[in-house]
Amino acid sequence: MEKCFEKNKEVLSLAFTAIGDAVILIDKNRNIYFMNKEAERITDFSIRESIKKSIEKIFRIYNEDGEEVIHEFINTAVVLKKSIGLKKGTYLISKKGTKHFISANLSCVYDENKDFIGLVIVFRDITNIKKIEEDFITERNNYINIFENMPLGIVLVDKDIQVQQMNTSFINMFNVNKKKIGYCIGEVINCPNSFAMGCGKSLECGTCELRKSVDKVIKDIKNQNDGIIEIKYIDEEKKNIENIWVKLRFSSVKIENEDLMMLIMEDVTKEVILEENATKNEKKYKSLFMNMDTYFIYFEGVFDENGNPISSVIDTVNDSFQKAINLPREEIIGKSIDDVFRLDKNFLLSNRNEIYGELIKGNSVDINNLYVHSLHKWCDLAIYSPEPGKVALLINDVDEKKKINMELIKARDEAEAANKAKSEFLANMSHEIRTPLNGIQGMIDLTLLTELSKDQKDNLFTAKMCIGTLLNIINDILDFSKLEAGKFNIIYKAMNLKLAVEEVVKSNLIALKRKGLKFIVDIDEKIPEYIVGDKNRIKQILNNLVSNSIKFTHKGTVTIEIKMISENKTNIELKFSVIDTGIGISEVDISKLFKSFSQIDGSYTRKYGGTGLGLVITKQLVEIMGGSIYLESEKHKGSKFYFIMKFNLPDLKTVDDTLVSQMKISSKNELFLIVEDDNISKRVLYKMLLEKGYKVDCATNGLEALELYKNKKYDLILMDINMPKMDGVEAVKAIRKLEKENDRKHTPIIAITAFALMGDREKFLESGMDDYVPKPISLEILYETIEKNIYAGEYTREVNSIINQTSNYTAEFESKLNDIDKQNIGDMIKIIKIAILDEDDTQLEISAHNLKLEFQKMSIENVKNYAFKMEMAARKSNFKQAEEYLFKIEKILKDL
Numbered sequence: 001m002e003k004c005f006e007k008n009k010e011v012l013s014l015a016f017t018a019i020g021d022a023v024i025l026i027d028k029n030r031n032i033y034f035m036n037k038e039a040e041r042i043t044d045f046s047i048r049e050s051i052k053k054s055i056e057k058i059f060r061i062y063n064e065d066g067e068e069v070i071h072e073f074i075n076t077a078v079v080l081k082k083s084i085g086l087k088k089g090t091y092l093i094s095k096k097g098t099k100h101f102i103s104a105n106l107s108c109v110y111d112e113n114k115d116f117i118g119l120v121i122v123f124r125d126i127t128n129i130k131k132i133e134e135d136f137i138t139e140r141n142n143y144i145n146i147f148e149n150m151p152l153g154i155v156l157v158d159k160d161i162q163v164q165q166m167n168t169s170f171i172n173m174f175n176v177n178k179k180k181i182g183y184c185i186g187e188v189i190n191c192p193n194s195f196a197m198g199c200g201k202s203l204e205c206g207t208c209e210l211r212k213s214v215d216k217v218i219k220d221i222k223n224q225n226d227g228i229i230e231i232k233y234i235d236e237e238k239k240n241i242e243n244i245w246v247k248l249r250f251s252s253v254k255i256e257n258e259d260l261m262m263l264i265m266e267d268v269t270k271e272v273i274l275e276e277n278a279t280k281n282e283k284k285y286k287s288l289f290m291n292m293d294t295y296f297i298y299f300e301g302v303f304d305e306n307g308n309p310i311s312s313v314i315d316t317v318n319d320s321f322q323k324a325i326n327l328p329r330e331e332i333i334g335k336s337i338d339d340v341f342r343l344d345k346n347f348l349l350s351n352r353n354e355i356y357g358e359l360i361k362g363n364s365v366d367i368n369n370l371y372v373h374s375l376h377k378w379c380d381l382a383i384y385s386p387e388p389g390k391v392a393l394l395i396n397d398v399d400e401k402k403k404i405n406m407e408l409i410k411a412r413d414e415a416e417a418a419n420k421a422k423s424e425f426l427a428n429m430s431h432e433i434r435t436p437l438n439g440i441q442g443m444i445d446l447t448l449l450t451e452l453s454k455d456q457k458d459n460l461f462t463a464k465m466c467i468g469t470l471l472n473i474i475n476d477i478l479d480f481s482k483l484e485a486g487k488f489n490i491i492y493k494a495m496n497l498k499l500a501v502e503e504v505v506k507s508n509l510i511a512l513k514r515k516g517l518k519f520i521v522d523i524d525e526k527i528p529e530y531i532v533g534d535k536n537r538i539k540q541i542l543n544n545l546v547s548n549s550i551k552f553t554h555k556g557t558v559t560i561e562i563k564m565i566s567e568n569k570t571n572i573e574l575k576f577s578v579i580d581t582g583i584g585i586s587e588v589d590i591s592k593l594f595k596s597f598s599q600i601d602g603s604y605t606r607k608y609g610g611t612g613l614g615l616v617i618t619k620q621l622v623e624i625m626g627g628s629i630y631l632e633s634e635k636h637k638g639s640k641f642y643f644i645m646k647f648n649l650p651d652l653k654t655v656d657d658t659l660v661s662q663m664k665i666s667s668k669n670e671l672f673l674i675v676e677d678d679n680i681s682k683r684v685l686y687k688m689l690l691e692k693g694y695k696v697d698c699a700t701n702g703l704e705a706l707e708l709y710k711n712k713k714y715d716l717i718l719m720d721i722n723m724p725k726m727d728g729v730e731a732v733k734a735i736r737k738l739e740k741e742n743d744r745k746h747t748p749i750i751a752i753t754a755f756a757l758m759g760d761r762e763k764f765l766e767s768g769m770d771d772y773v774p775k776p777i778s779l780e781i782l783y784e785t786i787e788k789n790i791y792a793g794e795y796t797r798e799v800n801s802i803i804n805q806t807s808n809y810t811a812e813f814e815s816k817l818n819d820i821d822k823q824n825i826g827d828m829i830k831i832i833k834i835a836i837l838d839e840d841d842t843q844l845e846i847s848a849h850n851l852k853l854e855f856q857k858m859s860i861e862n863v864k865n866y867a868f869k870m871e872m873a874a875r876k877s878n879f880k881q882a883e884e885y886l887f888k889i890e891k892i893l894k895d896l
Contacts, residue, residue: 702726
């Protein structure tokens with residue numbers, strides 16, 4: 001390619017530059033050798049940065065499904081040894097991210113010896129052409145929709161009166177078969193005269209008003225007068241002869257160079273029948289109108305010399321109207337209608353010309369839901385002209401119906417307001433309960449750090465468990481409220497399923513051990529490492545089901561089983577099962593589950609506790625994410641809850657296992673700022689930080705915090721949200737603004753708040769905060785959050801822990817953990833050393849975590865912190881760093 005191009009480089013360069021299309025030359029290794037200016041413009045890559053680069057990095061093209069196709073495009077041309085083009089809908093993504101729809105041709109290039117030396121891609125930007133095509137299709141569809149949805153029946157016929165097209169109103173008008181295109185109109189509508197011999201072939205066809213009208217217009221295209229005719233037809237569904245009066249209009253149209261006649265039919269059967277019956281039975285109907293509940297007024301129009309209506313004189317009214325208007329009959333008859341409807345005069349005057357205009361044409365006028373002040377009622381009006389100059393006005397009292405509708409609307413608005421108030425109440429309730437709980441839990445945690453007897457510690461741990469139970473109840477109620485209001489959001493992103501299951505196992509191990517149950521996990525090895533889903537919601541579902549099984553199982557096993565049902569390139573379908581050997585549920589009682597605030601009977605609430613919302617929330621979460629949940633159970637033999645759900649598969653190129661930067665050792669000289677208006681919460685936080693040796697300032701609201709921030713440099717700020725004068729969100733925005741204006745170093749800010757509804761964390765992080773700790777505050781979570789934000793450096797991304805284990809890895813995890821619990825600290829350290837030597841990150845993380853718990857019980861803070869850092873190092877498989885932390889732990893223990 002290079003030699004071929006170099007021979008005529010100047011000529012070819014000028015030629016490729018002069019042509020309007022974009023050109024790219026590729027050598028046999030699929031690297032770019034040349035591209036012209038148009039190619040540079042479309043791809044946003046200059047020739048300098050494109051030369052010798054792979055074509056796949058510059059010419060990024062995708063099909064309609066979003067799949068990259070450049071590799072397939074080139075391979076096809078090379079294999080077939082001929083020029084090929086791109087499929088319709090292919091688009092190119094430029095360097096700047098601009099989307100261009102393109103047409104392209106790819107040809108192979110051979111030298112004089114017919115050896116393959118490269119390829120030539122010629123392409124052009126057809127984005128504007130594609131938009132014009134789409135606009136044309138949209139416009140065409142709009143016309144089709146207008147035609148199909150016209151309230152008038154429309155049918156197109158040719159010169160032989162054969163139907164070429166008909167709309168929905170016409171089909172519904174005669175209840176005809178949609179497939180009868182190409183038949184004569186009489187055959188389409190099942191005319192009785194043409195039923196046996198065909199349209200136009202029967203003797204009776206000569207008297208057909210429809211055929212005569214169409215023939216007349218076809219012969220004299222200028223004579224397109226409207227007319228009302230009667231049409232008889234056989235209803236295919238009812239199997240009997242029906243008749244309909246239609247107002248027939250004609251219009252000539254040309255479609256695809258064929259002259260057609262458009263018949264527009266308006267069903268006026270009702271009006272014709274009314275008119276005929278009124279003429280034949282005037283006295284009868286007059287009596288009817290006089291005695292009916294509907295108000296009836298018959299009046300004559302008064303017109304000026306130009307034929308414009310100027311007034312109306314009432315001829316007669318019925319008894320219902322006379323009673324409703326509360327005027328003697330003599331004060332009504334002969335009076336102007338404007339005088340009788342004096343309170344509605346402006347309405348009548350402003351609409352008189354329009355109403356009379358329609359009546360003169362023979363049309364009736366309907367006015368619905370009009371408040372008639374003279375009658376003090378909501379009414380529907382029907383106005384028609386039975387004879388020239390005469391007008392009949394029917395007024396139907398719909399006042400009660402209208403008021404009922406208004407009451408329903410009011411009730412709906414009140415219900416929505418009540419629902420909103422309920423949600424606000426629950427949010428406030430959560431905030432108000434969490435704030436004192438924060439003080440209780442904080443004081444318990446601080447007390448646990450002091451010298452206590454065994455009984456005192458047991459009492460405090462029991463109190464903490466009660467706080468946890470209360471928080472679970474609050475969280476269940478808040479989750480249920482969000483689900484009930486339809487405000488529960490699902491956040492889909494790439495997640496490690498095995499890691500999520502491991503976290504579920506960890507959170508339930510203590511409860512399992514307390515009851516002496518065996519925990520089994522079986523995950524199908526064919527399931528990919530990463531799927532796209534809401535990790536927190538999947539964990540919540542599994543936690544609800546597992547904790548439910550533990551609650552009702554006294555001996556035996558609890559099993560998590562995840563199997564793959566199906567898989568393709570883009571998604572996977574999984575079956576999650578939680579199986580136990582518990583008390584089971586009878587077939588009769590199964591129907592009581594998955595219902596709000598429901599348990600099998602009251603005794604279960606007293607014996608096992610709970611709100612009865614766990615399974616309701618679980619079911620709704622599963623269904624929100626497009627899945628279905630089921631239950632198989634037998635009393636005294638156990639239960640199996642399982643749900644089936646589909647997940648998308650992520651683009652593995654986007655899954656980045658970026659890890660945290662190396663942690664530094666705390667100097668405990670950092671200065672922190674607590675911003676909290678609740679004195680108890682402030683006191684608890686203050687003591688927690690002093691316990692760790694930090695220096696602390698306090699502020700009561702955002703304004704005080706802002707003043708302190710202007711005069712001091714803080715290493716970290718703990719910010720409450722709901723405060724007087726200036727709340728936490730406003731304060732953070734002001735601090736971030738000062739940082740930018742004064743080029744100050746970024747100060748980590750952690751939200752410390754009782755707002756714990758779903759979405760609160762994301763909202764606070766978006767406002768400029770770095771992290772979030774909900775009240776009541778866990779001492780360990782607070783310290784770990786501070787450590788993550790101060791001592792771990794800035795996170796480039798959330799840590800992704802990749803657990804490389806077999807399908808029963810969690811069972812092994814439990815077994816290892818039980819072994820460690822029986823050994824002393826020295827044995828734990830030996831296991832850690834073996835894990836480092838074997839580079840077993842799973843065993844290392846487990847052992848470091850348990851070592852941390854042991855030192856926490858012994859209140860050896862510095863060793864506990866190193867164990868925590870070793871645990872973090874294990875998560876990122878940094879065995880060298882873990883070994884350094886182990887050396888420091890051994891040195892401290894040796895000194896002790």
